[in-house]
Amino acid sequence: MDIRDYMIQVGAAARAASRLIARASTQAKNDALLAMARTLRERRDELLAANAQDLEEARAAGLEAAMIDRLTLTAKGVESMALGLEQVAALPDPVGEITELKRRPSGIQVGKMRVPLGVVGIIYEARPNVTADAAALCLKSGNAAILRGGKEALRCNQAIAACVRAGLAAAGLPETAVQVVDTTDRAAVGHLVAMPEYVDVIVPRGGKGLIERISKEARVPVIKHLDGNCHVYIDADADADKALRIVENAKTQRLGTCNTAESLLVARAAAATLLPAIAAMLQAKGVEIRGCAETLAIVPGARAATDADYSTEYLAAIISVKVVDGVDAAIAHINKYSSQHTEAIVTENYTAAMRFLREVDSSSVMVNASTRFADGFEYGLGAEIGISTDKFHARGPVGLEGLTSQKWIVLGNGEIRQ
DSSP: OOHHHHHHHHHHHHHHHHHHHHTOOHHHHHHHHHHHHHHHHHTHHHHHHHHHHHHHHHHHTTOOHHHHHHHOOOHHHHHHHHHHHHHHHHSOOOTTOEEEEEEOTTSOEEEEEEEEOSEEEEEEOSOTHHHHHHHHHHHHTTOEEEEEOOGGGHHHHHHHHHHHHHHHHHTTOOGGGEEEOOOOOTHHHHHHTTOTTTOSEEEEESOHHHHHHHHHHOSSOBOOOOOOOEEEEEOTTOOHHHHHHHHHHHHHSOSSSTTSEEEEEEEHHHHHHHHHHHHHHHHHTTOEEEEOHHHHHHSTTOEEOOGGGGGOOOOSSEEEEEEESSHHHHHHHHHHHOOSSEEEEEOSOHHHHHHHHHHOOSSEEEESSOGGGOSTTTTTSSSOSOEEOSSSSOOEEOOTGGGEEEEEEEEOSSOOOO
């Protein structure tokens, strides 16, 4: 079938399914999610075998280590997907929630009702768990989903999609409520992002090149983030043990995630006492340090940073380091170089912490915690569809509420406008 015709067929099926899912009961949606979780566990060996084939081809194709890491699915990962589905099932259903209901002088009551977006198109690379997470969040929020994973995860995504369809069927819901595009042709993406008659919003998850392409070509709204250049700022009033522990976790727990710290800022007043131990820890873990002149004077083996280093998402064992005057300079540096994803301050100074929270312009801002917490699961959303660095319509980890909108409702008893 012609790619355009195929995508129109997928879009039309999703639009029809979206109307059924929008009115599905909470019980039916939860039954489907729980059935999906059971099926994932029952088919674990099939999923791992499919993933093994994907990994074999990815290594043969020379994919970089960070991509291989994101692509890898383990038995623990399958269990995490199943638990994620169960957690979403346990969350309150946002659809139909009425808030802000107020009586007006005319006698009418005016409020807002939360409603699904409709059809959500999700384009992602590598991570097979996104297939289950996206299916869960879109279904619980009353949306239909069209999922287009990367070619490197095709077999695993198809195996997970089969589990999703089985769960939908078990609950009596249309299997077309969640569709995984079964072609790796890049033209499919071009059609998906240009079908406003079938798709209401696009959520891209992947590299900067993918997201720039989608943002340029899309004819429907896009919820996106370009990259994750996350910062940790060590304040003059930081606790040394907290600083060391937070930087270690933020940078070295996983190198290939968008909430990994890529830049470290240290207040000049604390640099001589705190930076040597932090740098030694990073270097012992194989992290290359690229720093300013003051950093080079303090840290043996550090390389000189360029201006480009301070705006780079490495997704690798590299970190940029800069010594700054204090909280003012740190905020200014972050707001200049950050990708507006996640930033953290380590400090015991309440005033500095509150200024950092108010003035840093990012989707997640933290005090005395690792940037790795910027995640839908950790935020109590059950899972996330992605992390948005946009300011409209959603910002930060996008969960159930981010996949809904609100409409005004009016409740009356025969009132007429005078």
